[in-house]
Amino acid sequence: MSRTMFTRSLYQLQNLSRSNGLSLHSSSTNFKHAVLAAFQPLLHSRPYANNPQPAASASSVDQAELAKFAAIAESWWDAEGPFKPLHVMNPTRLTFIRSTLCRHFGKDPFSARPFEGLKFIDVGCGGGILSEPLARMGASVTGIDAVEKNIKIAQVHADLDPVASSIEYRCTTAENLVEEQMKFDAVIALEVIEHVANPDGFCKSLSALTKPHGATIISTINRSMRAYATAIVAAEYILHWLPKGTHQWSSFLTPEELVLTLQRASISVEEMAGFAYDPLTGQWSLTDDISVNFIAFGIKNSE
């Protein structure tokens, strides 16, 4: 990321502490936000990092979000169901993960099981659509999810493949594992951070789970105009790829915010990439365009 982007983000954060919750950066964004606020009925302000969090919630779990996922848990492995976009996007995400982690851990990218001997954790694993391929790549995978149903579905599906049945699934949260003092070589949380109540606390938990000089990979959706048009209006209302209300635009994080949040959690982001969807071929691909879906790879500072 360029130095100018960092400087701009710093100014944005300073404005944040002054503007009481909504992320208003400049007059033009003020206007955009006002317009969107008129259209989006459920625009609820999320207290970001600089605002003190109510002391009650020790975990970053948002019960309303959990309920949404619990309702459609059975259809995780139905490639035609509500999780179809994830299934279609999965190989692209795995390509990024495989390439960055192979480079980081110095593994041979042409080996069929490059992650032998490494411990990974998939935070928010859902039905295990990321955990199973990682296990097939040789890693010892732990999958955690706050929704009990998801874990059950994941276990049942993993039993169908002897390699995947070595995955350890637990219904718990990242914070609980931090209390258990567990450490992993790579912590992967894809499409989770936009559903948690406290992204700052969540990133701190992820960081605590990562070994020093270990890897953290987070993917989410950018809080941009284009993402509103694509990920919410098009995906939920027009194409019906996702059930309505799956995502809240205000919960999205911009790449700058994510980088700074991770920095505060002692993780420095090394690489970032975006996913682009080509409607003609129906395929996702990795790009430099981080304006909608993006994924970030960071390394935990060695202590």
Place this chain on the structure above:
Amino acid sequence: MVCLCYAKEKEVPLSLSCSIVRGDMSRFIATRRLASNIFVSKSATRTFCNDAPSKLNDVPHGSQFNKELEDEQGFTNDIPQYDIAIVGGGMVGMALACSLASMPLTKQLSIAIIDSNPALTNGSSIKKDDPPDPRVSTVTPATISLFKGIGAWQYVEQHRHAYFDRMQVWDYTGFGYTRYNARDADKDVLGCVVENKVLHKSLLSCLQIHLTDGNKTEQNKDFKKTIYPTRLSSMSLPTRSSVSAAGASQSKSLANLAKLELSDGTNLYAKLVVSFNVGADGSKSHVRELAGIKTTGWNYSQSAVICTVEHSAENFCAWQRFLPAGPIALLPIGDNFSNIVWTMSPKEASNHKIMSEDDFVKAVNHALDFGYGPHPESQVFGSGVLSSFFRPDVTSSANEGFELPPKVVKVASQRMAFPLSLMHANQYASKRVVLIGDAAHTVHPLAGQGVNMGYGDAASLSNVIADGVAVGSDIGTWHGSYVQVTLLKKYEADRKTANITMMAVLDGFQKAYSVDFGPLNILRAAAFNGANVFAPLKKNIISYASGERRLPFLS
């Protein structure tokens, strides 16, 4: 779940955990771990090695193999599991196996080859003086580069083979002719004609090299291939009900695989079953039937007679003449020999098969020469005054005059006849099953494309499998949707378009040439001459037929 956590915290490498687990853990977990470990620990005895033929002879069927497994683990799960089961040991299947063996991502997949042909295991070699086999294939440059990529082409070049860079196509009406030259498309060769048994043998040699490297490095031991010298008798594929009905977790994972029952009683499980050929008598692909994949197609009311013939001098050009009943092709195969592929009605085909050799030679010479119609006139550009003003973009071969093919002196092999048909499978893949080659499509031999389409399928499938292994997919999954969610759908999308286009083109040719009607003949001839003269069109045709582009007329 608790047991698994415990095992993991020990943090032992996967292959060692086998022995630790057996002692004190439940059988339940051990079986699952062993199912994936089994080949890592037993690779030395399972591989197909040329320097251990006795071991293979001791295993006429898989039962001893099973017994060793049982002794080793002492559990009830004694049925071997493979990643890929290739049903049949023919050329296209071996090309797939070789291609998988040559890529680092797929080298470690375990492959079972099911074929009762003894040629696969006895390692016989082809001698130089062997009479040429009438079953030959014209291999396009795309297929040649595939073979070079997997390291098998060097073996082909050690045996009889014939590159050709010229081709002449004409018909009986005498209205026109076309000459193709590889130089028109800036290439060296248009193709190479090789006997099928040479191709097969080269692929087998290549496979063997991938298994038994001179240094016996750890890398080569990874490639596990077992040959089952028997035939497939039946296969059961997983369905949603069978998977949910399976009881214990271990049998659930087995219920999710394809189970193959062989004719000698052995059973094996596979993540992916590949079928690429049809029965020798032209019957349907067994695997395709068992998978319930339907086909579309029709029989051409034609049969092909194939034969090797000898000339007095070497032939360097491929000749094809369209006769009223079907085309006759004369393809050089090296050493003064050529191969004849003559399409005609089934009755005529059986006549030609049984007639005396002298009569057959006369018939062939007649068909290639003045039979059924006159010679076309040679066209030569640049001789008239006007041509200096109009300089159409012609290729050099447009200036070549019409030549007569070399005379056939005698017949050099037995004659074979087989019926021709067009067939295309409605789907190329289903859960745990994929079709490549002849099992997926058959075409008319008039352009020599059939086996090249099959090799293209094999190359595409091995690339798709490699991509799948790279992202940790379960290689046999298939979801019925138009979006390429899974691997097999990707393979199908890639190959179906290419294959269907080629089949449409070839079928179009076959139909265009089966009608003998004055105005249509003239139209045909006009198209012919157009193809001969217009350079961009000719380049396009040559590069499409060489396998360089997937679709004709689209750059």
